[in-house]
Amino acid sequence: MEHQTYFHSVTLNKDLCRGCINCVKRCPTEAIRVRDGKARILGERCIDCGECIRVCPHHAKRALSDGMEALDGFKYKIALPAPVLFAQVKHLDHTGRIILALKRIGFDDVYEVGAAAELISQSTMEYMATYQGPIPLISSACPAVLRLIRVRFPDLLDHLLPLQPPVELAAVMARRAAVEKTGLKPEEIGIAFITPCPAKVTAVKVPLGNQSRNIDAAIAISRIYPQLIQEIKKMQPEEFVHLSHMGRIGLSWAANSGESTGSGQRRYIAADGIENVIKLLEAVEDEQFTRLDFMELSACPGGCVGGVMNVENPYAAAARIKRLARDLPHVGTQWPTPEWLPEEVFFNKKIEPLNVMALSNDPTQALEMFAEIQSYERKFPGLDCGSCGSPTCHALAEDIVKGYRTEDDCIYLLKDKLEHLAESLAGLSHPTPTEDYEDDSE
Ligand code: SF4
Ligand code: SF4
Structure with missing residues (x-):
């Protein structure tokens, strides 16, 4: 019998998902991200281990099977x-x-x-x-x-x-x-x-x-x-x-x-x-x-x-x-x-590696991307808090370099950015004295 080339038993019920990131933190292949408040499984990385089903407190993950x-x-x-x-x-x-x-x-x-x-x-x-x-x-x-x-x-x-x-x-x-x-x-x-x-x-x-x-x-x-x-x-x-x-x-x-x-x-x-x-x-x-x-x-x-x-x-x-x-x-x-x-009794087909964790097939490009990831990581607080929806700061840096996210997804960087913006706005509403300001109070 011919077999299909893509299938995953583990799936997400979006309606039940609350975006709590429990599953994101436990997935062994970093195959889950939370975006717009909902988990999303990256199919090419998922190994159907069921770990996310075990840990989801809202029963949002389930496994498909036949009847x-x-x-x-x-x-x-x-x-x-x-x-x-x-x-x-x-x-x-x-x-x-x-x-x-x-x-x-x-x-x-x-x-x-x-x-x-x-x-x-x-x-x-x-x-x-x-x-x-x-x-x-x-x-x-x-x-x-x-x-x-x-x-x-x-x-x-x-x-x-x-x-x-x-x-x-x-x-x-x-x-x-x-x-x-x-x-x-x-x-x-x-x-x-x-x-x-x-x-x-x-x-x-x-x-x-x-x-x-x-x-x-x-x-x-x-x-x-x-x-x-x-x-x-x-x-x-x-x-x-x-x-x-x-x-x-x-x-x-x-x-x-x-x-x-x-x-x-x-x-x-x-x-x-x-x-x-x-x-x-x-x-x-x-x-x-x-x-x-x-x-x-x-x-x-x-x-x-x-x-x-x-x-x-x-x-x-x-x-x-x-x-x-x-x-x-x-x-x-x-x-x-x-x-x-x-x-x-032997395998009759070679099991090939799945290079989904590699940054690029081109070694030079992979090195450049790795350097870029490291520079993002230096900016991040290193808390691996998961608030961005990626499992670790490193994973977020990788997601950014691959073009899936922006650094504004890090709530700490965003907070710093907003604070600077707030200071700038405050400065605009209370202009500081300039050289041609004339004190005519006397
Ligand atoms: S643990 Fe459950 S509710 Fe929380 S993000 Fe994952 S699927 Fe959604
Ligand atoms: S089944 Fe396993 S590999 Fe797939 S998303 Fe869940 S925890 Fe990750």
Whole structure:
């Protein structure tokens, strides 16, 4: 399937936005500006991490996703539940319940993404056994991190583990199996990913590292949850106990460090939360980790359990994942490893850097612009107050040099300017004595 080249799940509802700049200050790629009292997302910089959704006190930011109707035109419908979906239901006693509930709300079949994650874990081990390139290798599973590297750390692209995210592999396997089972054409089969975060919605619509789009819809966990809960209440154990194929390794991918332990890493760091991720990527750029093999980085706090499209508290979800994993009968997936796996598991398209942070492609011009930015910064108070609607004084200086703003947007410079103007006006209304003024008071 051809895929579109531009899409963002995270959007702004202007009517709700009050221009408070909370989101401006927290965006990891400085992708938000407030203009005329309303936030505005700079699409080329946004990585759909969802951080602005988390911090907006007015619920003005939201994430777009599909509904079940997105699969209406397909003859056979398959759900790909993210491992973290199984952590959303309080007191869940068996992963098979979720699978049966998905079937009852309209899916013909269900492929657990966790089972594909186990095949990716296996492929990671095999790839790293002979790998000779730059270390640490950085996991490519979190699409927000992938996009962050592309936008802010393009020099680290060759550290990326070049393997497909589990959901893409699950989609390829599910479609092939459905064609075989039903005799339908591949395009008659509709596949929906049940997702915990906007970054994965965007990755479904505009995949990175993939020539073609394998998934037809991305449905938010929060959107499908009310229907699932209704169904889960009405089940007998004999109806669902045989339905789950995922093992402990795959389910554990839902929380931080699940991927690293699942792929048998010994010298690794698993970090979560976008600010921690940025600090670690800066450290990799500075070559501080020369003896580390692997880095698992998740943009959301706690890993996928912290995704903004979940319904459960991330800590409760992480605890539930541990409990459910303990109770699963198998360590790894019960799916047979397909013969075609080795070649299909790799990225089939190069991930290019996105030079949106660069001042200019012409080095001479970039240097001139940088000097100009510095001269503006010297004029600014350096408070990074955000009152201008840009995240920092440096960002405002950059916006001015790029022609998007003027120095009057800095309220401190504007205040000085107005004070001078007021003094000048006051001087005009009370003229000072001049040489030809004659004192005739005597
Ligand atoms: S946090 Fe951002 S989107 Fe929300 S009201 Fe403030 S400026 Fe608007
Ligand atoms: S989703 Fe993330 S990158 Fe995009 S505007 Fe919000 S905070 Fe910035």
